[in-house]
Amino acid sequence: MTAPLLQVENLATHFMTRSGPLKAVDGVSFSVQPGEIVGLVGESGSGKSVTGFSILGLIDPPGRIAGGSVKLAGEELVGLPPSALRAIRGRRISMVFQDPSATLNPVLTIGHQMRLAIEAHETVGEKAARDRAAEALLRVGIPDAARRLDAHPHQFSGGMRQRVAIAIALLNRPALIICDEPTTALDVSIQAQILTEMKALARDLGTAMIWISHDLATVSSIASRLLVMYAGRIIEEGPVADVLRAPHHPYTAGLLASLPANAEPGQDLVQIPGSTPSLFALPPGCAFSPRCPHARPQCGTMPDLVREGARGVRCHFPLEIRGRA
Amino acid sequence: MIGFVIHRVMQAVVVMAVISLLVFIGVYAIGNPIDVLISPDATQQMREDAIRAYGLDQPLWKQYLDFVTRLLHGDFGRSFVYNMPVLELIGSRLPATTELALAAVMGATLLGVPLGMYAGYRPESGLAKAIMAISILGFSVPTFWIGLVLIFTFAVQLGWLPAGGRGDTAMLFGIEWSFLTRNGLTHLFLPALNLSLFKFAMMVRLARAGTRETMLTDTVKFARAAGESEWTILSRHVLRLIAIPIVTVFGLELGSTLAFAVVTETIFSWPGVGKLIIDSISSLDRPVMVAYLMLVAFFFILINLAVDLSYAALDPRLRARRA
Numbered sequence: 001m002t003a004p005l006l007q008v009e010n011l012a013t014h015f016m017t018r019s020g021p022l023k024a025v026d027g028v029s030f031s032v033q034p035g036e037i038v039g040l041v042g043e044s045g046s047g048k049s050v051t052g053f054s055i056l057g058l059i060d061p062p063g064r065i066a067g068g069s070v071k072l073a074g075e076e077l078v079g080l081p082p083s084a085l086r087a088i089r090g091r092r093i094s095m096v097f098q099d100p101s102a103t104l105n106p107v108l109t110i111g112h113q114m115r116l117a118i119e120a121h122e123t124v125g126e127k128a129a130r131d132r133a134a135e136a137l138l139r140v141g142i143p144d145a146a147r148r149l150d151a152h153p154h155q156f157s158g159g160m161r162q163r164v165a166i167a168i169a170l171l172n173r174p175a176l177i178i179c180d181e182p183t184t185a186l187d188v189s190i191q192a193q194i195l196t197e198m199k200a201l202a203r204d205l206g207t208a209m210i211w212i213s214h215d216l217a218t219v220s221s222i223a224s225r226l227l228v229m230y231a232g233r234i235i236e237e238g239p240v241a242d243v244l245r246a247p248h249h250p251y252t253a254g255l256l257a258s259l260p261a262n263a264e265p266g267q268d269l270v271q272i273p274g275s276t277p278s279l280f281a282l283p284p285g286c287a288f289s290p291r292c293p294h295a296r297p298q299c300g301t302m303p304d305l306v307r308e309g310a311r312g313v314r315c316h317f318p319l320e321i322r323g324r325a
Numbered sequence: 326m327i328g329f330v331i332h333r334v335m336q337a338v339v340v341m342a343v344i345s346l347l348v349f350i351g352v353y354a355i356g357n358p359i360d361v362l363i364s365p366d367a368t369q370q371m372r373e374d375a376i377r378a379y380g381l382d383q384p385l386w387k388q389y390l391d392f393v394t395r396l397l398h399g400d401f402g403r404s405f406v407y408n409m410p411v412l413e414l415i416g417s418r419l420p421a422t423t424e425l426a427l428a429a430v431m432g433a434t435l436l437g438v439p440l441g442m443y444a445g446y447r448p449e450s451g452l453a454k455a456i457m458a459i460s461i462l463g464f465s466v467p468t469f470w471i472g473l474v475l476i477f478t479f480a481v482q483l484g485w486l487p488a489g490g491r492g493d494t495a496m497l498f499g500i501e502w503s504f505l506t507r508n509g510l511t512h513l514f515l516p517a518l519n520l521s522l523f524k525f526a527m528m529v530r531l532a533r534a535g536t537r538e539t540m541l542t543d544t545v546k547f548a549r550a551a552g553e554s555e556w557t558i559l560s561r562h563v564l565r566l567i568a569i570p571i572v573t574v575f576g577l578e579l580g581s582t583l584a585f586a587v588v589t590e591t592i593f594s595w596p597g598v599g600k601l602i603i604d605s606i607s608s609l610d611r612p613v614m615v616a617y618l619m620l621v622a623f624f625f626i627l628i629n630l631a632v633d634l635s636y637a638a639l640d641p642r643l644r645a646r647r648a
């Protein structure tokens with residue numbers, strides 16, 4: 001195994017709210033190898049975005065990184081001064097968000113926004129900046145790129161807008177891109193296109209990716225390894241194919257069963273009973289236990305994340321052992 | 326865009342026509358101008374001659390038509406009091422008001438917007454709280470009172486600045502301006518400061534609210550994720566995103582200051598149109614009142630048009646909608 005590009009250990013990010021500290025991310029550990037695509041799935045509010053922002057050091061008050069470490073190629077990022085973090089953002093790690101019509105600045109031309117992203121890290125001439133921007137647009141499949149630099153975001157379709165955002169994220173050839181549900185706001189057909197293109201881009205450029213989504217199907221089609229988050233913790237991890245074939249955690253199994261593709265025709269979709277718990281009122285022990293069909297008294301204590309080979313699960317009674325084995 | 330401008334110019338013509346009617350009714354038709362024009366001890370014959378001479382025996386619609394025809398020929402009549410053409414009279418006073426209004430509104434904007442943006446960017450900081458405290462003062466203390474305090478402090482007690490008048494002026498484009506001389510500037514400073522406090526308060530609030538809101542958007546998050554500096558984010562992204570309400574208020578304030586700087590002009594004996602209109606009302610100098618009101622309406626139309634055009638420059642989405 002090569003040295004990891006990104007190593008997150010025991011990351012804890014808390015928000016100081018009026019009703020007390022909210023542990024949005026509570027002891028998350030994982031690593032990303034160079035060029036690897038890691039999928040991060042979980043329900044809304046499970047802490048996926050906060051994990052992504054924590055890696056970039058973009059947690060604003062009342063939030064703060066309460067503990068843990070984030071190492072990029074061995075260098076610790078937690079606690080770096082703002083200027084040092086800024087030099088890393090966009091150049092070594094960049095991020096793409098969910099809604100491209102909200103991320104791009106509506107009143108600046110695409111070319112202007114791309115130049116700002118380049119100038120954040122180096123001094124370039126007007127012409128050189130334009131050339132590089134046009135090249136980046138071409139790479140993400142925007143035809144007539146040189147002319148489109150003078151267009152404003154509203155002159156692009158939703159899918160094209162997201163391509164522009166991806167082009168901006170790629171401008172400085174980062175080693176890692178954090179994609180926070182970049183296809184959720186798009187049409188299904190465009191979703192599939194962008195997914196395929198991103199996968200090819202990552203392979204060609206050797207860029208590693210953390211692909212965040214609440215949709216297990218999307219993540220599975222792009223990532224090679226899967227992290228499943230629940231209530232601020234990773235509860236299962238492993239190679240995508242293995243996890244899909246034999247989920248260890250009852251929550252992952254529930255997610256899988258609720259995929260439309262796994263439903264019998266004409267039958268209702270399977271749902272996980274209950275709803276996402278409030279982070280203020282987590283049960284003692286396993287956060288999923290109140291909704292878990294297999295819960296037993298022992299689930300009132302917190303299970304550890306047990307790793308075995310490439311797989312890991314945070315459950316006292318993992319499914320493999322009881323069910324299919 | 327051309328179509329938009331033509332549309333707006335036609336709108337402006339209609340608005341001016343309506344205003345002229347209102348001004349006519351307000352100033353000419355209500356009350357009897359004859360009582361002012363001739364002495365109370367004139368004979369009945371002299372009175373009727375005068376009525377005929379001024380066309381006051383004609384039906385109202387005919388009088389209005391005459392009035393409009395004269396306006397269209399640029400004939401606003403002569404001032405009863407100064408006995409000179411009204412346009413010339415107003416023209417001689419307008420530069421004073423223009424420079425005062427511009428100095429006040431521009432000063433308020435150039436200072437208020439950056440300070441307001443800072444207050445929105447770091448709302449918890451001590452400086453932000455100080456800025457907001459000043460803006461509350463600017464909102465709540467009446468202008469005339471501040472004017473008197475300024476004169477008392479800086480002119481009477483400290484003797485640093487003159488209490489009134491325009492001071493020395495210099496010619497530019499055939500017009501006398503105070504801001505071109507050192508002495509004129511010292512005269513301009515206090516009245517401009519007086520007028521600008523309220524506008525400053527407003528600009529601070531606008532910029533602060535806009536910045537607070539914009540800082541939370543994904544646009545700013547995305548720019549930060551690209552490694553852009555906080556200065557770039559504020560000066561390139563946020564300022565452009567909050568520009569529209571600021572330009573709007575800039576235009577409205579410029580218009581209303583040009584029209585209604587009366588109080589400050591009176592306190593600082595600044596010889597502008599505000600003082601002229603107050604004098605003309607007290608001496609019932611109707612041609613001056615009419616011309617002034619028409620001029621104010623015209624200014625507002627012009628400023629609104631400029632503001633609308635700048636919207637298109639500031640927000641490409643609006644440009645697209647109008648094309």
Ligand SMILES: Nc1ncnc2c1ncn2[C@@H]1O[C@H](COP(=O)(O)OP(=O)(O)OP(=O)(O)O)[C@@H](O)[C@H]1O
Nearest residue numbers: 015024043044045046047048049050051063214279
């Ligand atoms: N600025 C904030 N202040 C307070 N709480 C926050 C803040 N940002 C996030 N949280 C909380 O942190 C938790 C995790 O949020 P996060 O955005 O990471 O969820 P997510 O997994 O990305 O969900 P989604 O799929 O909806 O994007 C949520 O409970 C959320 O309410």
Ligand SMILES: [Mg+2]
Nearest residue numbers: 048049050180
């Ligand atoms: Mg999210």
